[in-house]
Amino acid sequence: MDFLNAIIVLFNFTVIPALAYGSQLALGAIFVTLIYAVLRFANFATGDMMSFGTMFAVILTYYFQSLGIGLGVLPTALLTIPFAILMMILYMLIIDKFVFSYYRIKKSPPVQFAMVSVGVMFVTQALIRIIIGPSDRIFLDGEKFILKATEFKEMTGLAEGITLKSTQAITIIVTLIVVSIMFWFLNRTKTGTSMRAYSDNEDLALLSGIDPKRVVLITWVIAGILATIGGVLYGLDKSYRPFVYFNNMLPIFAAAIVGGIGNPFGAFLGGYVIAFAEIFVTYAYKRFISYLLPEHLEPDSLLQLLSTDYKFAVSFSILVIVLLIRPSGIFKGKVI
Amino acid sequence: MRNYKNVIAAYSIMIFLIILVGIFQSWSIALTILNYCLISAVMTIGANIQWGYAGLINFGIMGYTALGGLAVVLVSVEPVKKAWQVGGLNILACIWIIIAIIFVVKFILNRFDKSKLRNYSVASVILGGIILLRITAAPGIEAIEAIDPAKTGFLGGMGLPVLLSWIFGALLAGGLAFIIGKIALGLRADYLAIATLLIAEIIVSIIKHEEWLARGVKNVTGLKRPAPYEIDLQASEWFVNLVAKFHSTKLNLINSASEKQEALTQMVIEASSIYVKLCFSGLFFTVVIILLILTQKALYSPWGRKMRAIRDNEVAASAMGKNVVKEHLLIFILGSAIVGLAGAMMVTNDGLFTPTSYRPMRYTFVIWVMVIVGGTGNNFGAILGGFVVWFLWVEAAPIALFLINLFTAHLPETNSVKVHLIESAPYFRFLVIGIGLLLIMRFRPQGIIPEKIVKQ
Numbered sequence: 081m082d083f084l085n086a087i088i089v090l091f092n093f094t095v096i097p098a099l100a101y102g103s104q105l106a107l108g109a110i111f112v113t114l115i116y117a118v119l120r121f122a123n124f125a126t127g128d129m130m131s132f133g134t135m136f137a138v139i140l141t142y143y144f145q146s147l148g149i150g151l152g153v154l155p156t157a158l159l160t161i162p163f164a165i166l167m168m169i170l171y172m173l174i175i176d177k178f179v180f181s182y183y184r185i186k187k188s189p190p191v192q193f194a195m196v197s198v199g200v201m202f203v204t205q206a207l208i209r210i211i212i213g214p215s216d217r218i219f220l221d222g223e224k225f226i227l228k229a230t231e232f233k234e235m236t237g238l239a240e241g242i243t244l245k246s247t248q249a250i251t252i253i254v255t256l257i258v259v260s261i262m263f264w265f266l267n268r269t270k271t272g273t274s275m276r277a278y279s280d281n282e283d284l285a286l287l288s289g290i291d292p293k294r295v296v297l298i299t300w301v302i303a304g305i306l307a308t309i310g311g312v313l314y315g316l317d318k319s320y321r322p323f324v325y326f327n328n329m330l331p332i333f334a335a336a337i338v339g340g341i342g343n344p345f346g347a348f349l350g351g352y353v354i355a356f357a358e359i360f361v362t363y364a365y366k367r368f369i370s371y372l373l374p375e376h377l378e379p380d381s382l383l384q385l386l387s388t389d390y391k392f393a394v395s396f397s398i399l400v401i402v403l404l405i406r407p408s409g410i411f412k413g414k415v416i
Numbered sequence: 417m418r419n420y421k422n423v424i425a426a427y428s429i430m431i432f433l434i435i436l437v438g439i440f441q442s443w444s445i446a447l448t449i450l451n452y453c454l455i456s457a458v459m460t461i462g463a464n465i466q467w468g469y470a471g472l473i474n475f476g477i478m479g480y481t482a483l484g485g486l487a488v489v490l491v492s493v494e495p496v497k498k499a500w501q502v503g504g505l506n507i508l509a510c511i512w513i514i515i516a517i518i519f520v521v522k523f524i525l526n527r528f529d530k531s532k533l534r535n536y537s538v539a540s541v542i543l544g545g546i547i548l549l550r551i552t553a554a555p556g557i558e559a560i561e562a563i564d565p566a567k568t569g570f571l572g573g574m575g576l577p578v579l580l581s582w583i584f585g586a587l588l589a590g591g592l593a594f595i596i597g598k599i600a601l602g603l604r605a606d607y608l609a610i611a612t613l614l615i616a617e618i619i620v621s622i623i624k625h626e627e628w629l630a631r632g633v634k635n636v637t638g639l640k641r642p643a644p645y646e647i648d649l650q651a652s653e654w655f656v657n658l659v660a661k662f663h664s665t666k667l668n669l670i671n672s673a674s675e676k677q678e679a680l681t682q683m684v685i686e687a688s689s690i691y692v693k694l695c696f697s698g699l700f701f702t703v704v705i706i707l708l709i710l711t712q713k714a715l716y717s718p719w720g721r722k723m724r725a726i727r728d729n730e731v732a733a734s735a736m737g738k739n740v741v742k743e744h745l746l747i748f749i750l751g752s753a754i755v756g757l758a759g760a761m762m763v764t765n766d767g768l769f770t771p772t773s774y775r776p777m778r779y780t781f782v783i784w785v786m787v788i789v790g791g792t793g794n795n796f797g798a799i800l801g802g803f804v805v806w807f808l809w810v811e812a813a814p815i816a817l818f819l820i821n822l823f824t825a826h827l828p829e830t831n832s833v834k835v836h837l838i839e840s841a842p843y844f845r846f847l848v849i850g851i852g853l854l855l856i857m858r859f860r861p862q863g864i865i866p867e868k869i870v871k872q
Contacts, residue, residue: 122606179854191473191605195788196857198781202850205777209843326777330617333610385546389625396614403603403611405535 086371088240092229098352098359100248100317103255106351107310108332109339110259111303113347116336117279118299119184121193125201126307127329131322132204133168133308134315135212137161141219153223157312158250164312169304175200176300184296201326208322217320220247247317258309259348262302266344271298279342330392331358334399340409349411354395362388423796423865430803437811444686447693449810454700455762456802460786461707461795462754467784468793468867469720470747471727473609476596478779479616480589480752482623482771484759487585489630489769492640493573499560500571503628506556507571510549517545560628570631578640582703582760589756590749592619597748601741613776624771636769643695649688656680659687696765703761704799707754711795723747724793724869782809785853791863800865808852809845816844 108130115123123129140160150156179200183193226249229241266272271294278285278295286292311325318324331354339350365383386394402409434453438446459477466472520541528534561569600611624632649655660667663683670676714720726733726740734740763769782805790801820841824834856863 122610179858182858189605191609192857192861194473194606194609195784196854198784199850199853199857202781202785202846202853204850206843206846206850209846210837210840213840214843330614334614337607337610385550387625390621393618393621396618399614400599400611403607404599407603407607 082371085238085240086368088238088242089368089371092240092242094356094359094363096242096244096248098355100245100251101359102352102355103251104310104314104317104351105328105332105335105355106348107255107258107306107313108328109335109347109351110262110344111306111310112332112336113339113341113344114299114303114306117342117344118275118295119180119193121190121197122333124194124197124329125204126332127326128201128204128208128322129168129172129303130307130311130314130328131208131320131325132171133164133304134311134320134325135208135322136164136167137308137312138217138219138315138320139212140164141221145221151222153246155220155222155247155250155316157219157316161309161312165305165308168308169301172300172304173297176296181296205322205326212322214322217315219320220316222246245317247313251313251317254309254313258306262306263345265302275299327392331395334395337399338402338409340411343409343411346409346411350409353410354398357398358391358394361385361394362391423800426800426864427803430800430807433807441814444689444693447690447697449807451693451696451700451765452762452810453803453806454697454704455758455765456783456786456806457704457799458700458707458758458761458802459755459783460790460798460802461704461711462751462758463783463787464751464790464792464795464798465711465754466747466751467787468798469715469723469727470744471605472601472744472748472751473605474612474748474751475609475776475780475784476612476616476619476752477755477783478774478776479612479619480592480755481759481762481779482616482620482774483589483592484582484585484756484761485763485769485771485774486623486630487588487756488578488581488639488760488763489636490573491576491581491584492578493636494575496563496568496570496572499563499568499628502563503556503558503560504571506553507560507628510553510556513545513549513552517541557626557628565634568631569634570628570636577642578764579642582757582764585760586753586757589759590753593749593752594745596752597745601744601748613780616780617776620771620774623774630769630771633772635771637767639763639767639769641692641767642699642764643692646685646688646692649691650684655688655691656684659684662687700761700765703757708795708799715795782849785849787863789852789856789863791865791867793867794863794865797863797865797867801863804864805849805852808848812845812848813842816848817841 108126111130112123112126115121115126137157137160140163141155141157144150144156144160149159151159179196180193183196223246225243226246227242227244229243232241232243233239266276274285274290275295275298277288278290278292282292285295314325314328332351335350335354336347337350338353339346339348341347362384369383434446434450437449459481462480463474463477466474521538524534524538524541560571563569596612596615600608600615603611623630626632627634630636660680663680667676667680670679722733722738723743725736726738726743730740786801786805787798788801789805790799791797817838820834820837824831824837827834
C-alpha cells in the first residue's frame with residue numbers, strides 16, 4: 081500500500097504537471113524547429129508570436145462569453161482557437177511579406193535574420209501591450225477538474241490522491257492530436273515531402289520544381305497553428321501574461337536544441353525532456369521517500385536537489401550540457 | 417576632416433535634443449537621460465568590441481551587467497560581521513568544495529580517454545558535489561539570512577570605496593566571460609546567441625535567489641556614492657553661496673527677506689540634485705573618453721586589423737597562422753569586462769541594486785539595437801547608437817502621449833479608444849525601437865555611422 085501511495089504522490093506532483101507543461105513546450109519547440117529548418121533562422125520572436133495568437137483567443141473568449149456562446153464543460157477558448165489561428169497566420173504572413181522575405185531573397189546570413197526577428201519581437205510585444213495590456217488574465221471557464229484528490233481517495237481508499245485538472249487533460253489530448261496530424265502531413269503528403277526536400281537541400285528542391293513561395297507559406301501556416309494552440313493551452317493551464325510568454329521562449333529554445341534543431345520529432349520529445357528535468361530536479365522528494373522507507377528512517381530535509389526558483393536554470397543547464405557534448409541534439413538535428 | 421562631418425553633425429543633433437529636453441521638461445530629467453546615455457555608451461562599446469570587431473554574437477549582456485552591479489554590493493557595502501561569524505565558515509567551505517569539484521572534474525577529463533564511464537563519473541562527481549554543497553551551505557545560509565532580515569540578512573561587502581567596485585565589476589564579468597567563452601565559443605553564431613542568452617538568465621536567477629549573497633529580490637539600497645549627497649550639499653555654506661551668486665539677479669528682484677530665503681531654499685534643493693548628477697556625468701564622461709581612446713587605438717592597431725581579418729574570414733585568418741580560438745576568447749573577455757564596468761556604473765548611479773530589474777529585453781536586446789542602429793564596427797557609431805536609442809526609449813512615451821492627444825483631440829475625454837491609447841502610451845517605446853531597428857536593418861544595415869576602414 082505504501083508503495084502505491086509513493087507512486088501516486090510522484091505521479092500527481094511530477095508526472096502529470098510535467099506531461100502538460102512538456103506538451104506546451106513541445107508545440108512551441110516544433111514551431112521553432114520548423115522555422116529553423118525551412119526558413120533557416122532562430123526566431124527570437126517565438127514567445128511573443130505565441131502570445132500574439134493567444135491574445136486573440138483571450139479577446140474572442142471574452143466576446144463569446146458576453147454573447148453567451150460556450151462549450152458547456154469545456155473552456156470557451158477552444159472554440160476561439162480557429163479564429164485566433166486565422167488572425168495569427170495573417171499576422172505572420174504580413175510580417176513575412178514586409179520583413180523576412182527581403183532577407184530571404186537576399187540570402188542574408190542567419191545572424192542577420194536573428195537580429196531582424198529581434199525587431200519583430202519588439203514590434204509584436206508593443207502591439208500586444210497596446211492592444212490588451214501587460215496584466216495577468218485568466219480566461220478559463222467550464223469545468224476546472226476532471227478528477228479531484230478527494231474523489232480519488234474515496235474511490236481507491238488510498239491515503240494519497242490524484243488531481244487531474246481539465247486543462248491538463250485538454251493540453252495533452254490536443255497536443256497529441258495536433259502533433260500526429262502534423263507528422264502525418266510532413267511524412268505522408270506531397271506538400272509535406274516537398275517541405276522536407278526544401279529544408280534538406282534548397283537548390284535541389286528548386287531544381288525539381290518545388291515552389292519555394294508555397295513552401296514558405298505552408299510553413300508559416302503550420303507555425304501559426306502550432307504557436308496559437310501552444311500559447312492558448314499554456315494560457316488556459318496557467319494564465320495569460322505577455323511577459324511570461326516572452327520568458328517561455330527560453331525553455332522552448334532549450335527544448336528545440338536538446339531535441340536536435342530542425343528535427344520536429346526531436347523537438348516534440350525535447351519538450352518533454354526539458355519539462356521532466358525541470359520538475360524532477362526541483363521536486364521535493366520528502367513525501368515520496370517517507371512512504372518507501374520505514375518510519376524511523378524518515379528524512380528531515382525536503383530532499384530537494386535544487387529549489388524551485390531554479391526551474392529555468394535547470395533547463396538551461398541541460399541545454400548547455402547538450403550543446404557541449406552533442407551540439408546536434410539528442411535526436412540528431414537538421415533532418416525535418 | 418570631411419570624414420568626421422557626419423559624426424560631428426550626428427552628435428550635435430543628439431546634444432541639441434538633450435538640451436531641448438532640459439528646456440521643455442527639466443534640467444534634472446535631461447541630466448538623468450544624459451547619464452544613462454553615457455552608461456549605455458559604455459555598454460555599446462563593450463558589445464561593439466565583440467560584434468563589430470570580431471563578429472561574436474553575445475546575447476548575454478544582461479548577465480554581465482548584473483554581475484557588475486553585484487560587484488558594487490560586494491565591494492562597497494560594509495561587511496555584516498555577525499553574518500560572517502555565524503555563516504562565514506560554511507560559505508568558505510562551499511567555495512573550497514566548488515574548487516575541489518572543478519579540479520576533480522578536470523583531472524578525470526584529462527586523465528582518462530573519452531568513454532561512457534568517464535561521462536558517468538563526471539556526472540556523478542558533479543551531482544554528489546551539489547548535494548554536498550547543499551548540505552554544507554544550508555545551515556550557514558539559514559543563519560545568515562536570519563540576522564536582521566529586514567535590513568541585512570546577507571554577508572555584506574568589503575566596505576571599500578565604491579569606485580574600486582567598477583574595476584572589480586569589470587574583473588568579475590571578465591572572469592565569467594572566460595568560463596563562458598571556454599564553454600560556448602566553439603558554437604555556431606545563432607547557437608552562441610541562444611547559449612549566452614540562457615547562461616545570462618542562469619546568472620541572474622542565481623543573484624535573485626541567493627539571498628545570503630546580495631539580499632536577492634529584497635534589493636540592496638543606500639549604496640555608497642562617489643559624489644556628494646544632496647542633503648550634505650544643501651547644508652554646506654559654499655554651495656548655498658554659489659547658488660545665491662548664480663541666481664543673484666533673480667533673487668534681487670524679490671523684496672521681502674522671508675520670501676527671498678524661501679526661493680533660495682527651493683533653488684538650493686534643485687541645484688543640489690543637478691550638481692550631483694553633473695558629478696556623475698563627469699565621471700561617466702571620463703570613463704567613456706578613456707574607453708573610446710583605448711578602443712580606437714586598438715581598432716587601428718595591428719591587433720585590430722587581425723580581429724577584422726578573423727571576423728571577415730576565419731578560415732583565411734587561421735591559415736595565416738592566427739589563433740582564432742584564442743583571439744575570440746580574448747575579445748569575448750574584453751567586451752564582457754567593459755559591459756560589467758557599465759553594470760557597476762549603473763548601480764552606482766542608481767544607488768540601489770535590484771536583481772529583479774535585470775530583464776533580457778532591457779539589458780540585452782536594447783543594447784543590441786543600440787549597436788546595430790549606431791553602426792557596427794565603429795565606436796563613434798556605437799556610442800551614438802547608445803545615445804539615440806536610450807533617448808528614444810525614455811522619450812518615446814511622452815512623445816507618444818503628445819501625439820495621441822494631438823490626434824484624438826476631437827474625441828471626448830471619455831472615449832474608450834482614447835482612454836485605452838493614453839493608458840498604453842508607455843508601450844509605444846517597444847514599437848518605436850522595433851520599427852527603428854527593422855528600418856535600419858533594411859535600409860542602412862551598416863548603421864547611422866558606418867564602419868570606416870582605414871587603409872594603412
